[in-house]
Amino acid sequence: MRRRLLTGVLGGALVMAVSAGCGIPDRTEVQIEQRGPAAETNWSLGRGNEPPTREASGSDADAFVRNFLAAAAGEPDRAYERVKRFIATPERGGLQVKQGSEVALSVVRLTENPLIEPDVDSMKVTISVQQVGLLRANGMLVPPLATESTYEFRLVNAGPAGEDDAGFYVSNPPNLLLLSDDALRRYYEAEPIYFWNSDRTRLVPDQRYLSSAVPAERRVSEVVRWLTAGPSEWLRVGVSGLPDRTEMINNATGSDGRWEVNLDMPGADEMRLEQLGTQLALSLPELDGTLEIKILNQSRKVVDLGERRRLNSLYRIDVNARRYCVYDGAIHALTVSGEPAGAVPVAPEANRDIVSAALRRADEDVLAAVVVAGEDGRQRLAVGRGRGVVESLDTGSTAYTEMGRPVWIRSDGSRPAGLVVADGRLHRFDDRAATRQVQLGLPGQVTAVAAALDGHRVALVVDGALYVAAINWSGGLPTLGPARRLVSSLTDVTAVDWWAENRLLVAGSVGRPAIYDVSVDGALETPLREDTGTQVNHLAAYPTTPALSPLAGSFMYEANGVAYSNPVERINRDQVQDVTPPAAGLRPGNPTAPVFLY
Template sequence: MIRRIGALVAAVGLSAGLVAGCGIPDHTDVQVDQAGPVAGSDQQAASAQPPSGRLTAGTPKDFVRNFLRAAAGEFDPGGKTSQRLQDYVAGDATRNFTLKDAVTVVRVGDIKVAEDNVHVHVDVEQVGTLNSAGVLLAPTSTAKGYDLQIRAESGAGGGWRVVKGPSEVLLDVEALQLYYTERTVYFWNTDRTALLPDLRWLPSEVPLSRVPTELLAMIEGGPSPWLEGVAEGLPKDSKLLINAPLVNGQLTMNWSPTAIDNDANGDYLVRQVAWTVSELGAESLQLKINGQLEDTYPVRDLINRTPYPIGLQAHAYAVLDHKVRALSAPVGTAAPVPLADAVNKDVQWAAFNRNSSGMDAAVVTPASDLRVGSGTGDIPVEALATVPGVKPTAAPVWLPRSRTGLVPTANGRLYRFGPDRKAALVSVKGLKDITAVAAAIDGQRIALIADGRLYVVPVSVMQDGEVVFGDPRQLDPQLADLRAVAWSGETAVSVSGKDADRMAIVDVSVDGVRRTPRIYDGEGPITMIAAYPEIKVLDRSTTMLYQAENSAWLAAGTSTQVERSMVDGAPPSASPGPGGESQPTAPFFVY
């Protein structure tokens, strides 16, 4: 659900005057109206199908299942969602099922209806709390089930109603995926060097003409609490003054002056908005402040001049015969190896990081030594030095936009390191036994496997290289024996583990709602994942490689082995073993 942001504009004439660019006071009572259509735009909703009504169920179990989906929709006291929800309840239950600012999202398991067809128990897994801004917050309840009482209704229509239930409004997570649309809203990091994606859920019943205004209202409201400390909102008291119509490819938005405080000509604001609304088909942005036109901007230009640490092509590498080699197939294009021949040896895992002056390298040897170095410009890294006291147990990662890396070590410890060979033990709030780590391409979020569980964590890197972690959020991929993790998208991670007797990789959204199988045919435990992540704004899809059974594989629905012939310029194996020539392992990407 999502709130309606404000009241109807007082007069049509005032509204027209604002859109036309007439000046208004710095402080105004005009608020966003999202109730009516916008002239010249499409009023169709993204999905016209609402959740099922009370009378559509044929059995008590179907009724309960439908009831757990009834709260899907806009938060609008007295509106359609409230009316639908209230129709499901009777008696004392009406007090508990009043639509408020949030609903409890659960993954529904068994629904057990007693023989009396009155008492019902619902098994659940807590997913989170969906608030009125479309943010799914981490769960606060630990309940594993709920008890309800229902009654059969006599007279016209019949059906059932809930007469006793839990104190909060419940929403089946499947309804979230059926009746909402995932939206990505972007916020600047605290030093304004990167845009951070913030996953939101917008009811699909919201008319398309209102979607731009809803997204701008989310920008006005600020980033999700989970990103606190790494993302920043607009200046305090910033206001979107009126609807933001998208007509013939041009989005017109009217903000209060506060919105561009400390932002020359609104440059940061328009770039943030361009990334947020690009998927809506916006081709240009018109920025008004207090009704006065500031400028008009091409959306694609705004997107292209926002630096993002990922190249146009996926450049994949692997380790072959203990050397880093570029892959010419099955994905991407071959690129120069960023290690000089003299130091390209004794490699088990490797990671590289582009910096403002060249490239940083981190190499782990078969003896579990971590070696680091730097190169200048396009010159390969020519020297590596051992980082004392660090014995990695998994591949290292660099945090983009910094010169700081992270690596798991023996006894489940996590170390930070830099190209200067300095390393320090770091602690992530409450997490122990860390066995894998992955960094998002914005460098402000990481994913971890700790204590056998999957977490995502906000992170900041200080000028001295110190790493500050936010609150971890646990995600449930519904896999056992988790081994490896990577960021496969801006708002999704991929994790490997066991599904029954199959080795699988599953994509999980950062709020835990969406879980999408990527492969189920891994050849043995999947111990490493490398991904070129999906970025929809840049029209780039995910490419994924992984390691299993000491071989590299492409994950694309099914698994395809990366063979020696796919290595750019690979020489014949010097001493083929009983199984034939050695094959590539430990795949990774350099962006």
């Protein structure tokens, strides 16, 4: 069975080194740049991978430690068996063995290389870690339970004295199953599955991890079990699970383009079965042919998987996206790397005093939400809608000291809505620019917000930390559920945007300002810009989706009042369209607040 490979590259698989455009002048290091993500392809470096055996590292102690942190990878019912093979025989009984659904792996990120110190008859190992999450047997990564920042154990020689190439065993092992984030990337596949939103009009992705050692014929059964188990806890407020007590009867069966799933599903009427067929078709994108759904051994629905996917496109997105920026207080078209420039979507009469903007297509219309600066130095939100061009903007009555970049939330309703950060608080706004504070239940200052394409998930930056939350549209207005904090190598996070279904573009610090690709649960991350020179305060991404576009995976950002695009390239004034040259003796300004229209 195959997984579709779409635009972009696998996270961590390909790297493009760029030496042109060294960034902000106070730094001169070569910048490392990666292209955009694949449209939710897996992160695995290979399928069918089994973690290395104890003997694989030979006499290399560092390699042995890293292999030990991968030993638990694979099918949950064999995790303890694989780990015990690394442990000295007399101590294997000390590991508390759990069975079935109770098996869980503590995913950790090494913050330093393992410290290995020779001792009299062994070696002392200290690993410093960041607790990332708990990987459950159902493929769900939940927030971590462990709090340890270091673990210590010993390595003893596996052979007789003087035989140094027999490898090692672990002595005094941690009393839990550890899995490094590197092993998670290598031996699992990040798989999106889909749940209907609260009013059952749109599918919303959730993320699971499947061992790449699971045989192809069992993958259908695993996905069905994930769906019956329900969505991730943080997503529950915005989506609907299958009916209570839904269970799979035996494993899914089939081959050669015909599969069969047998369920016990209370209330399985025609509508429920139709929607389940769509969920399965989208959650099993590598599967072709037909899938028969049985309820208590009775055939109830036959789904043409490819046709169902064709008729249920997840995202309506303009593949002819265009770039824009703010220059001299107005929105202007941008050209980068020879791309065609778009027409300015805001009429000249309304296109002034602008600080930042959110632009979005809604069928034939364009939505514009802009932050405008008043003569009093305070900022207000202005919103407009027009067929191709927004002729006028409605300005909100509330003024703020400082506002962040607004974002539109995609919805099926006729009245669009969005979110904006103002004076350290999150606010929602409507199509008349009226704002109302959103209660998050989190202490601290909100500094950035980004909305996913599905319209039911947001990412937030609060006091320099990264969060995700689900949106509930009950009553026609967006409200946010409990936020989940993500664990990342990045500290002092300053900006975020979505650039794939389950992937975030995040700016923060790793001892120096950087931009990372971070999975929606924080577990998998890839550096995209390892040194931006100074703090990034604005990010804009064109998300990668199955609707292919030349801009898929592109992003732009602003740092220290200077705009950049990827690959590393400063956006100069000559790339800004339709601007008046500055008067003699005056230096031209810089393009700021870059944004995509799609």
